[in-house]
Amino acid sequence: MRLPSTVSNRNFDLLRNQSRSSIPIIRPLSLIRNVRFAHTETRPTPPSRVCPSCSKDIAIHITPCSNCSDLLPLPTNLSLYSLLYLSSPVSKGNNDIDIPLELSYLNFNGFKLNKNELRLNWLKRQKELHPDKFSSKGDLTINKARELSGRINNAYNVLGDELKRTEYLLSIHNKATDETDKIDDPMMLAEILEAREELEEAASQDEIQRIRDVNHEKVEDIIKQLEQAFSENPPNIEEAKNLSVQLRYWKGLENAAKEKSV
Structure with missing residues (x-):
């Protein structure tokens, strides 16, 4: 597999160790047959x-x-x-x-609030x-x-936080995430590493803001995919877990961009 040329040699070992062949399949919401936004029957009386x-x-x-x-x-x-x-x-x-x-x-099995x-x-x-x-x-x-x-x-x-909420919902379904969970898609991992290198080399606030804007779009896209996963009946927990790991990486980049000063 050819890696993007912008990823430095120091990241090759990391990519090789974390890469796997399975890549999550993202299906358009319109093609999901078992979408459920909420129960139609009356909620039981609470104990x-x-x-x-x-x-x-x-x-x-x-x-x-x-x-x-x-x-x-x-x-x-x-x-x-x-x-x-x-x-x-x-x-x-x-x-x-x-x-x-x-x-x-609840709508989206509690994910969308x-x-x-x-x-x-x-x-x-x-x-x-x-x-x-x-x-x-x-x-x-x-x-x-x-x-x-x-x-x-x-x-x-x-x-109030999409990542923490996702991790909480996964734990409810006995699929808790762990700090050791890695991204399975090698190309996405390469993209994240490239973005981190760009951030490290950013020499102005304008460059940092551009990186943050692109990162924000990535985060919003993953959140939409999480809505899709939690809309299924039952919720697609495996896909949601894969997406939560991706979201953690992009959120980490956002936090690093907030802290960077030039």
């Missing part, structure tokens, strides 16, 4: 528990209590979507939650759970509020 203060049945992802405002603990196995009220849990019995089924009721809705829900949840709101309730309740507020912040940080 509930009894509020110890007012004895009202409250869905397990709701806190504070909608009846008496008592701060209720949240199960540790809730999805990040349920934490931010973007979804509601679906039980599979034995106090367990079926997160893949829960997400199947309305960022305005995400931010508004996060602000609402932060207001509801801010520790200062419970300052008169004692240290135990204040610490509980801090813990819940931290979980809400983490959910927002993960779901």
